[in-house]
Amino acid sequence: MNRNLIIGMFLSLLFVAAALLSFLWTPASTETLNISGRLQAPNWDNWLGTDHFGRDILSMIMVGARTSIAVALVAVGIGMGVGVPLGLAAAANQGGLLDEFISRLNDLIFAFPSLVIAILITAVFGAGAVNAIIAIGIFNIPVFARLSRGAALSVWQREFILAARTAGKSAARISTEHILPNIANLLIVQGTIQFSLGILAEAGLSYVGLGAQPPIPSWGRMLADAQTMVTLAPHVAIIPGMAIVLMVLGLNLLGDGLRDALDPRLKGRRA
Template sequence: MNRNLIIGACLSSVVLIGALVSFMWTPFETDTVNIAARMRLPDGTNWLGTDHFGRDLLSMIMVGARTSLAVAVVAVGIGMGVGVPLGLAAAARQGSLLDEVISRLNDLIFAFPSLVIAILITAVFGAGAVNAIIAIGIFNIPVFARLSRGAALSLWQREFILAARTAGKTATRISVEHILPNIANLLIVQGTIQFSLGILAEAGLSYVGLGAQPPVPSWGRMLADAQTMVSLAPHVAIVPGMAIVLTVLGLNLLGDGLRDALDPKLRRRVA
């Protein structure tokens, strides 16, 4: 039994279900201010309590989940959609000018922390969810490019690839038909890891005011709003903080579980 996979899938499913349900229903409206109920502790009416504007924290967490998930999904999609083809192209033309250019661009982006790049882009082009997606997606490109290039290079000397080249298949066709299916498990595992990092990056950008803008709820901005009232109502900070921790933990466990399940060597070791 793969415990990490089960726990990670359960935690991730709870967050995903909460985000999907929020499109149709939330306990309270997230844009309704109720000063009379501000900073209320968790009770039978507000299960997770209320914030400094009297908004229901459970509703805010549910809607904030879809914001974080949407940003992370699109950002990882950008990184994978651009980075994987670049990595496969570089591996297919190892030692060429194209390979050198792609490798140096990867090194250039990796020289700067991802959050610094994201802050720079959103500061130049303006705050908002779209710019946060672009910023996080740009950093994901070299991650997938380097991973796919390294994994593909180890396959280009294999017998079945040499047979495909002898049969007259082009490098592009070999990359799509033979290389990509054999590295898909690595890309899936890395995708879950980058997904969790994307949620952290989105929360960080929202915390400093460069992510999703009001009135759209965001876990990072909920933390930023709560930092001055921790001593008065600690649950206002604990709730979004735990949402981020449990979501990232679930995705990391899911990634570890998928790695164990998809890696033949690890499967044999467990057996």
């Protein structure tokens, strides 16, 4: 039994369920202010307490999960949707001009810290969830491009690919029908890892005011708002911080468990 896979799936599904439930129900409105009830500790009416505006923190966490998951999911989709075809094209044209161009473009993007450039992009084009998605998505592209290129190159050397080429199949068709299915497990594992990094990136951008804007709740902005009240009401900072930690931990454990489950060479090696 793969414990990492079970624990990671449980934590990930817990936050996904909370995000989906927030579309239908939350304990309280995240837009309703209650100054007289601000900074309350966890109690029967507010299970996780209230923030500096008197808003229910549990409701904020639920809707914030929706924001973080949506931004990270679309950003990963951008990375995979653009990066994988580029990587497959580079592998099919190994040593050619296209391969060289894609490789140097990847190197150029990797030369800069991703979060710093994401902050620059959102600062130039404006704060907001859409620009955060674009900024995070851009740096997912070279990750998937480099991974898919490296994995595809090893598959291109196999005998069944030689048979497909002998049968007259084009490089594009071989990449789609034979290469992609054989590297899908690697892409799935990397996708979970990039998903967790997307959660962190969204929280970081929101923390500095460049992510989702009010009144949309965000875990990063909840931390930013709470940083001056840690001694007065520590739960206001601890709870969103723990949400980020548990979500990222769950996704990393899920990715680790999927790697063990999908890679036959690792089966049985780990408990």
